[in-house]
Amino acid sequence: MNIKNYLLFLSVLLFNCLLVKKSEAQQAKLPTQWTKVAMESTVPFQEYPRPQLERKEWLCLNGKWDYMGGKQVTSALNPIKPISFKDKTEKILVPYCPESVLSGIERNQETNMWYRRTFEIPLAWKGKQIIINFDAVDHDATLFVNGEKAGSHAGGYSSFQINITRFLQAGTNTIIVAAYDPNEGKTPSGKNGPRGDYTFTSGIWQSVWLEPVNEHYIRNIRLLPDIANNQLEVFVEARPAQIKATAFDGKKVVSEISGSTGMKLYIPIKDPKLWSPDNPFLYDLTITLTDNKGNITDEVRSYFGMRDIKLGSVNGIIRPLLNNRFVMQVGLLDQGYWPDGILTAPTEEALLYDMEFTKKAGFNLIRKHMKTEPKRFYYWADKLGLLVWQDMPAIWYQHEDTAKTRSVFRKELNAMIDDLYNSPSIITWVPFNENWGAFDVKEITDWVKKIDPSRLVNGNSGFNNNPDFQKAAGDPGNGDFVDTHIYVGPNGASKPDGKRAASLGEFGGVGLFVQGHMWPVENNAYAYEPTKDRLTDRYVFLMDQVEQLMKYQGLSIAIYTQTTDVEHEVNGILTYDRAVEKMDIERVKAVNKAVIKAGNELNQQMPPDRK
The missing domain is CATH 2.60.120.260 (Galactose-binding domain-like)
Known part of the structure; x- marks a missing residue:
């Protein structure tokens, strides 16, 4: 073969290799x-x-x-x-x-x-x-x-x-x-x-x-429901100008108020329809910005939910109160990973699928674990009536170059809270998980509470767990929750301490192998069951135990691991590709609803003056 033909041969071979490589890259390891x-x-x-x-x-x-x-x-x-x-x-x-x-x-x-x-x-x-x-x-x-x-x-x-x-x-x-x-x-x-x-x-x-x-426009808005005073606090960030905010119930004007940018305005909401998982009612909101001649320079559409979240005593037990009532929070740890899009859902329909499944299965809470989602995720949580615990993604080397790394963490934690502040579904911020990247936990817990006093703060969810490469920060002793992670659990969950509610931030994690629907690595879980029926039996038994802990040990939150399998983990209720429901969802829904109903009944035992 002469040199010319040899070079031609090499170029064709290289081209074919590139085509094969590109073709292989387009084949999903586990398609949805x-x-x-x-x-x-x-x-x-x-x-x-x-x-x-x-x-x-x-x-x-x-x-x-x-x-x-x-x-x-x-x-x-x-x-x-x-x-x-x-x-x-x-x-x-x-x-x-x-x-x-x-x-x-x-x-x-x-x-x-x-x-x-x-x-x-x-x-x-x-x-x-x-x-x-x-x-x-x-x-x-x-x-x-x-x-x-x-x-x-x-x-x-x-x-x-x-x-x-x-x-x-x-x-x-x-x-x-x-x-x-x-x-x-x-x-x-x-x-x-x-x-x-x-x-x-x-x-x-x-x-x-x-x-x-236009040159003068609305850069941001901040919405805070105030059900104690039947009003919505509105703050509009823009250059000095006049604004008008109008609240709607469907097409009906509920209330409107005018004022100036850069100051808090209060829209009266008479007899508000309260937002909750059972009735996720959302008011529509229009905000217009006008110049000194009365011309509209910007107009944005928004929405809000009237709800309140705080701690309170229910029959002598500290519990989280949603609109002044205890709602047992039965949730899923939701990591939001996808085999085809990694951190990005492949489509809006896919993003919604996980949330509708969570609601269908009788859960009322999502713990969004170690990531944020696009704002349309929170819109659907608001719309469907799913409570959200929002984690802050961890850093991993918090003890190296501390002046820089810790400052970056604080800055980005603050940015996350600002970014997601208006969503009524978010009721709890979680700065740290299981001591990962944890530092100054007590101070940061108080700091987050100061940034957003309208929500609850779980400073170190699962403080009883710790990676072996660092010293445990442990229970900060402040914030709104005493939160342990128990695998498989739920026995051993934390108890309220007189000033904080008791949370089981993670438990369960029981796995089931489903051939043809797993990420191509060695898969694992905290425990295993061999069949769908056995896994469902195990889940029902765990939730029966959760109910006992709620009634007699003061537990207020139980978050099961997890919504879907994730790469090497097979402990989801759904497979990683979302193709198989690994439990009998009707039975899951029934026991979840039973636990939530038992929690509602605790409100009925309260003295009349406390209801």
Whole structure:
């Protein structure tokens, strides 16, 4: 073979290898019923991403972007200029992370990620300010518009917005996003970190979109229900201007109030319909911003739920009270992982599926474990009537470079609370889990309570457990819960201590192998049952024990592990691909409802003046 033919042979061989590799990357290890739809989607997640601050006009930027990534690519950490996309450019499907099969990349720990796409501003937006919104980019993001640096953000679990108006030009515009994520455990990363259990998630992993606004616009709103005074507290963040807030029950105007930005306003809600898992009623809300001539410069649509959460005494036992009544919280540990999208659900339908299943199975609580979700997750929790405990994703090396790592944790914890503050379904913040990355737990528990006194705080859920590589922080002694994790449990759960309610933050974890529906690794659980019937029997027995602990030991919360199998874990009620219900759901629902009903009956035993 001559040299020319030999080189031709090598080039053909290399091309075929690349095709095979690309083809293999597109084959999901464990597909879900939504995998194909997601892969073929031109624009994934076309629903407006932010339901509590919604505008009529917007442009979704999800879809195929040009992509370059890897440890050898130019550093994406706070670059001063964008890279060239001339060579070795791939396509990535945003908002799926490059580690996922849905993204079209499926490579682990890229570290440096560069994204590029073009767009044109609609003619109707002429003269408007243009805001680009990112729901989440892990971890450090830098935005370039038409070659110029437009802004940056640090934090993998909170949204951010950048005004890009001055960088735009007529016709086609190009944006480049540099995302840097070393996954070294010194920023919040939860199960997605170097000491976590599962596949990493990096880069853009939630929606990206544009929206036009006037020079004076509503940057943010803060909503706080006050059922004691039959009113909603509203705070609008914007330049000094007049605002009008109108609350609706369906199409009927309930109340409206006018005032100024930058100050708290109070909308009267006469005889409010209270939000609860049994009756998740939501009021609609419209907020308009006007200039000194009375012209409307911005209008957003929102919603709110009238509910209250606090601790109180029920027959001498400290318990959490929802709208002044004890509701036994029967929940699922929900890690929100997907075999095709990793931290990103493949579709809106898939995101909703887990939540509707949770409700169908008789649970009234989700503990969102070690991650946040897109805001539409919380919208559906609000809509369906699912209480939410929201964890803060852990850091892993809190004792290294403490001035930096601990400050980053505090900053991103504060950002998470601000980001999700308006959702009525969220009733508890969980700063730390099982001592992972824990530091200054007592101080941070009090700090979170100060940031948001309207909710409960569980400072160190499962303080009785601890990784072997660090010293346990233990029970902070403050906050609203005494919280232990007992596997399999539930016996041994904590008891109320006179000032805090008793919570079983995790228990259960009983596994069942389902052939053909497991992640292709060695799978495990805390205990096992051989059949669906036996697993259901075991669950019913555990919940019967939970009821006894609630009635006679003061337990107020029980959170079963877990909603779905996750990679190497087979202790879900659903398989990881959501294809198989591993228990008899009617029996699960019946025992859950029985435990909640028994909790409701405790309210009836209270003296008349306490009800």
